[in-house]
Amino acid sequence: xxxxxxxxxxxxxxxxxxxxxxxxxxxxxxxxxxxxxxxxxxxxxxxxxxxxxxxxxxxxxxxxxxxxxxxxxxxxxxxxxxxxxxxxxxxxxxxxxxxxxxxxxxxxxxxxxxxxxxxxxxxxxxxxxxxxxxxxxxxxxxxxxxxxxxxxxxxxxxxxxxxxxxxxxxxxxxxxxxxxxxxxxxxxxxxxxxxxxxxxxxxxxxxxxxxxxxxxxxxxxxxxxxxxxxxxxxxxxxxxxxxxxxxxxxxxxxxxxxxxxxxxxxxxxxxxxxxxxxxxxxxxxxxxxxxxxxxxxxxxxxxxxxxxxxxxxxxxxxxxxxxxxxxxxxxxxxxxxxxxxxxxxxxxxxxxxxxxxxxxxxxxxxxxxxxxxxxxxxxxxxxxxxxxxxxxxxxxxxxxxxxxxxxxxxxxxxxxxxxxxxxxxxxxxxxxxxxxxxxxxxxxxxxxx
Ligand code: NDP
Ligand code: 2IT
Numbered sequence: 001x002x003x004x005x006x007x008x009x010x011x012x013x014x015x016x017x018x019x020x021x022x023x024x025x026x027x028x029x030x031x032x033x034x035x036x037x038x039x040x041x042x043x044x045x046x047x048x049x050x051x052x053x054x055x056x057x058x059x060x061x062x063x064x065x066x067x068x069x070x071x072x073x074x075x076x077x078x079x080x081x082x083x084x085x086x087x088x089x090x091x092x093x094x095x096x097x098x099x100x101x102x103x104x105x106x107x108x109x110x111x112x113x114x115x116x117x118x119x120x121x122x123x124x125x126x127x128x129x130x131x132x133x134x135x136x137x138x139x140x141x142x143x144x145x146x147x148x149x150x151x152x153x154x155x156x157x158x159x160x161x162x163x164x165x166x167x168x169x170x171x172x173x174x175x176x177x178x179x180x181x182x183x184x185x186x187x188x189x190x191x192x193x194x195x196x197x198x199x200x201x202x203x204x205x206x207x208x209x210x211x212x213x214x215x216x217x218x219x220x221x222x223x224x225x226x227x228x229x230x231x232x233x234x235x236x237x238x239x240x241x242x243x244x245x246x247x248x249x250x251x252x253x254x255x256x257x258x259x260x261x262x263x264x265x266x267x268x269x270x271x272x273x274x275x276x277x278x279x280x281x282x283x284x285x286x287x288x289x290x291x292x293x294x295x296x297x298x299x300x301x302x303x304x305x306x307x308x309x310x311x312x313x314x315x316x317x318x319x320x321x322x323x324x325x326x327x328x329x330x331x332x333x334x335x336x337x338x339x340x341x342x343x344x345x346x347x348x349x350x351x352x353x354x355x356x357x358x359x360x361x362x363x364x365x366x367x368x369x370x371x372x373x374x375x376x377x378x379x380x381x382x383x384x385x386x387x388x389x390x391x392x393x394x395x396x397x398x399x400x401x402x403x404x405x406x407x408x409x410x411x412x413x414x415x416x417x418x419x420x421x422x423x424x425x426x427x428x429x430x431x432x433x434x435x436x437x438x439x440x441x442x443x444x445x446x447x448x449x
Contacts, residue, residue, distance in 0.1 A: 109435025186388025206240025208376015
């Protein structure tokens with residue numbers, strides 16, 4: 001194991017997800033380091049794996065019964081070599097420093113791939129919005145921003161949504177920032193349309209992942225038309241992944257949440273997808289309710305004692321993991337391959353374990369790592385920042401066109417880097433190398449800061 005990984009493990013032994021993310025990048029960029037001795041000499045690995053700044057803070061808030069709770073808030077300002085820190089906020093009980101450092105680390109390379117000027121950051125809290133009233137969520141968001149506001153700004157650090165943070169939370173966070181700073185600036189992205197949001201931002205991550213998948217299929221003279229797809233999750237990314245797959249003639253047969261998954265053999269059509277959007281975004285219900293409405297579908301409860309996740313054990317052509325990290329392990333990957341899946345496109349961040357990735361690469365599956373495939377979300381966040389700076393709103397078609405151009409460019413960049421380093425078509429090393437080289441060169445240009 002390279003020394004840098006050993007020292008990261010020794011320094012923060014509990015940060016397993018962060019170690020996993022770093023390991024993936026470092027393994028991929030070895031040939032780049034061999035070709036560029038100045039990188040090693042300048043200790044770029046040591047520098048790029050250490051956040052520029054970590055902010056941790058107390059968030060006290062009061063529930064509807066008048067009881068006080070305390071959660072922990074975080075913002076990891078990972079790397080600002082190519083632009084202001086940029087990345088989402090996650091509200092989920094599993095949130096800890098390891099998870100946010102892995103997400104911030106991934107974000108640095110993802111943002112570099114988008115062609116836009118954005119550094120990398122991530123933040124969030126172990127607060128669980130599930131089951132909370134709108135007022136409780138508002139009070140929490142206000143408490144969170146009461147500290148975060150002093151660390152962020154439109155040219156410093158621009159947060160956005162992630163798991164558990166959608167339009168409602170962005171609204172409450174923005175309102176508090178505006179009040180505390182007495183300024184109306186594009187300090188958060190994912191805003192609602194009426195007050196500075198961008199058209200296509202809600203759709204961007206899911207649409208972008210499907211555009212990326214189409215590009216990969218096109219390299220084999222193929223398309224999504226007629227393809228059966230497995231999608232996990234049922235939140236923002238999953239919903240718009242399904243929408244774009246339907247647009248392009250594919251059929252989606254699964255969706256999930258943390259309680260279980262549904263299998264709908266006849267396919268989730270537009271009407272069923274509208275039902276899921278209302279269920280999840282307005283009623284904040286569970287995916288199990290899908291079978292009350294569509295009784296031919298089958299619901300299976302999540303069972304964490306199983307070695308494999310049965311969602312990934314259905315006959316299909318493509319898989320779009322769009323829920324959370326490490327949701328496809330080696331056993332799941334074996335099942336996917338056995339069932340005929342030839343494309344895996346990561347809508348979520350790091351949804352595949354290293355064992356799963358090895359199997360996909362070994363079998364020459366079209367495998368797109370999240371930092372390339374799900375970059376459409378942050379890319380349109382970058383476009384939202386540009387529109388805010390100009391105080392303009394671009395039409396839907398224009399933003400969608402720019403998103404498609406960016407996804408095509410990321411795809412080509414990954415292919416070029418993989419070919420340059422002797423493994424053409426390996427998007428995993430292509431994405432890691434291209435993102436890494438861009439950030440590291442900027443760091444070297446700017447001296448030891
Ligand atoms: P949402 O909160 O909208 O949806 C998350 C979905 O994943 C829900 O269905 C949720 O189920 C499920 N989920 C969350 N945690 C777990 C878990 N531990 N086990 C099983 N299921 C889980 O989030 P997003 O759709 O925005 O995010 C999904 C993924 O996409 C994340 O990995 C995120 O980092 C990534 N991503 C998001 C982007 C964005 O623009 N939003 C951009 C790029 C990547 P439940 O309702 O039960 O919690
Ligand atoms: O993981 C991600 O790229 C996001 N959650 C979106 C970040 C952003 O700033 O839009």
